[in-house]
Amino acid sequence: MRKREWVVVDDRLPILTYEYSFGPGLANTLAIGVKGGIALVSPPCGASPDVFDVLHTHGPVVAIVASNAFHHLGIKEWHARFPNAVVAAPAQSVARVKKKTGISSIVALGDASTLQGNEGIEFVDMPHWKTGEVLVRVKTANALYWYVTDVVMNMAKLPKNPLARFVFKVSDSGPGLKFNNVAALFMMKEKAAVKSWLAAEIRKAPPTVLIPCHGATIDMNPGGAPLLDIL
Numbered sequence: 001m002r003k004r005e006w007v008v009v010d011d012r013l014p015i016l017t018y019e020y021s022f023g024p025g026l027a028n029t030l031a032i033g034v035k036g037g038i039a040l041v042s043p044p045c046g047a048s049p050d051v052f053d054v055l056h057t058h059g060p061v062v063a064i065v066a067s068n069a070f071h072h073l074g075i076k077e078w079h080a081r082f083p084n085a086v087v088a089a090p091a092q093s094v095a096r097v098k099k100k101t102g103i104s105s106i107v108a109l110g111d112a113s114t115l116q117g118n119e120g121i122e123f124v125d126m127p128h129w130k131t132g133e134v135l136v137r138v139k140t141a142n143a144l145y146w147y148v149t150d151v152v153m154n155m156a157k158l159p160k161n162p163l164a165r166f167v168f169k170v171s172d173s174g175p176g177l178k179f180n181n182v183a184a185l186f187m188m189k190e191k192a193a194v195k196s197w198l199a200a201e202i203r204k205a206p207p208t209v210l211i212p213c214h215g216a217t218i219d220m221n222p223g224g225a226p227l228l229d230i231l
Contacts, residue, residue, distance in 0.1 A: 006031070006054050009211070010140055014058050017211060018051065020044035022073055024161055027213050029074075030136060030147045031055055034118045037062035040085075041136060042149060042213055043074035052081050061085050063114045065123070066106075067149040067213065068187070069093040069131040076101045088112035090125045090132025109134060126151070128193040130186070137207070146207040146220075150183045151194065152227065154215030177210075177218060179230045195231045202227050 009015040016031040030041040037059040061082040066089040091108040115123045120139040136147040155174040158165045171181035184191040206224035
């Protein structure tokens with residue numbers, strides 16, 4: 001089994017990713033430099049001590065974000081390690097994440113001051129979702145990064161679980177860069193509205209790099225075309 005470790009995407013801000021297993025699949029954590037330290041989005045569960053220690057060399061964790069109502073598995077253990085960090089989630093996710101983690105102090109993204117006012121960084125509580133979904137946008141001198149959780153995925157292979165494999169295959173939600181039509185069944189209020197909103201955001205400021213929570217990072221040039229092609 002290969003050793004998992006933090007991958008430095010941009011060493012100046014910094015931006016880092018970490019791939020972890022949550023049982024039935026894999027997910028990518030995003031760590032990003034904000035005022036006072038590091039914001040962690042979809043934190044890894046079951047992390048070994050060195051995972052905490054290596055990230056801490058880039059700064060203290062000052063914010064821990066559940067990227068939607070289902071990405072809460074690592075929240076409790078990271079909050080235990082960094083008890084002074086604000087814990088945030090999209091507004092529609094807050095109640096479920098509180099229940100699942102037992103952390104009563106969780107706030108909506110818009111109320112987390114640590115996540116606001118960081119030049120070039122946006123934590124967007126996406127509209128048209130029942131269960132909440134965050135879009136993280138990071139503008140650097142050389143790129144505009146997007147980090148997404150369950151709206152778009154770039155899985156190399158379909159899930160191993162037979163039922164999940166069937167559902168993802170028949171809904172055309174993988175493999176490869178795909179809009180998540182499975183999430184549309186129970187997580188979105190209206191799939192067409194989500195697609196329309198995403199397309200408008202891409203056209204306003206095309207991302208150059210997409211970091212999916214599920215799957216490999218992918219180049220979005222020219223003009224966010226790969227994303228527009230799947231909407």
